[in-house]
Amino acid sequence: MLLLALVQAVFATGQHELYQLPLGFRHNGDDPDDDVIAVVEGWGVYDALADPEHARQLLRRIDACEDLETAEGLLRFRRADGRLAVPEDVDVRSVGVEQSNSSLVFGSELVLKVFRRLEPGINPELELLHFLTSREFPNIAPLRGWYEYDGRSFAATLGIAQEFLPDATDGWEMALEQIATDPEGLLERLGSLGTVTAEMHSVLASDSNDAAFVPRSEQRGALAPDRDDRRGDRAHLRAPARRRAPGADRRPRAGRARAPGPALGLSTGGHVIRTHGDFHLGQTLYTPRGWVIIDFEGEPARPLPERRQKRSPLRDVASMLRSFAYAASALEIQREQPAPPTSRSARATPSLSITSGPSTPPSCPAVPPRSPTCSPCSSSRRRSTSSSTRSTTGPTG
Secondary structure, eight states: OOEEEEEEEETTTSSSSEEEEEEEEETTTTSTTEEEEEEEEHHHHHGGGGGGGHHOOOOHHHHHEEEOOOSSSSHHHHESSSSSOOOTTOOOOOOOOOOEEEEETTTTTTTEEEEEEESSSSSHHHHHHHHHHTTTOOBBEEEEEEEEEESOOOOEEEEEEEEEOOOOOOOHHHHHHHHHHHHHHHHHHHHHHHHHHHHHHHHTTOOOOOOTTTTTTTOOOTTTTGGGGGGGOOOOOOOOOOOTTTTTTTOOTTTTOOOOOOTTTTOSSSSOOOOOOOOOOGGGEEEEEEEEEEOOOOOSSOOOOHTTTTTTTTTHHHHHHHHHHHHHHHHHHHHHOOOOOOOGGGGGGOOOOOOOOSOOOOOOOOOTTTTTOOOOOGGGGGGOOOOSSSEEEOOOO
């Protein structure tokens, strides 16, 4: 049996955090394994995502667009467009990298990202992926489905399914390799990334009807660094992670950039729009068809409402430019190789230009059930509890 538990952890400081725990149950002693985390009344409890059949069950429910009633709300499963067409016995494997979420790859077709730490409201990744997929933006792993919880005390995105890209290369790792072997070729590729970035911003600025996406006139301070950014520029260089599965949740520290420092109150006279929000080389893939941009959650350390704010697209540009500089430093720090000098013609930074969106937005299929009108529930709406944890559970089979 698969049980989706939404557990609230309450800390002594009064703060609380919400987590999704997909749990599997089997009779204690049946197929004993080290993954059992507890034994309750003769039943062994374990992480359901470690069981391929439970993972397939989640995907089947997305494909069937099921609604499951729980004691306190509704579990809603939806596919974006068309059947998922995944075999019943499809191979399932986890993405074995450091990450805050759990990602599972189904054969060579799909990847399912299960959000572990939840916040009330629609997750920006679902919101932005649905928007870009519906407008046929080619430089993403298209959204294929999602599942969510809609309850009396809160609503939240629980997971998303995307197309898997088996022939993709991690953009950060490719940059480190090519800096040393073909810096001129890397600059040419980074120039094409600038084109893709401009096209992404143009699409995100193209809807004049959807309140969550309609561009707004920029106010002074749109380029001001956020409070956390004012602590100074830090090159978050750590040991490189293992190769990440394309399309899966990947949040490598190497290459992550924050908006640069002291330029408070800057304005460009343009518009603020929805942006990527955590844009660096580690959030890109390079494929035979060109660059693919991934991980639209925004900066994970920031609250969800802040990640959904409209900002100047120059923030994305600044973060990516800083990531280029980090790549050169990482080559020396992580691989102990000096960054090679480039020719005079290659010394200019690749252009990451921004263009205006089309005057007439493309047509769009129906938005997700909680998108984009789902506003985050305030903490005052949550029921109080005196215990250290509280859970809302929904059996799925």
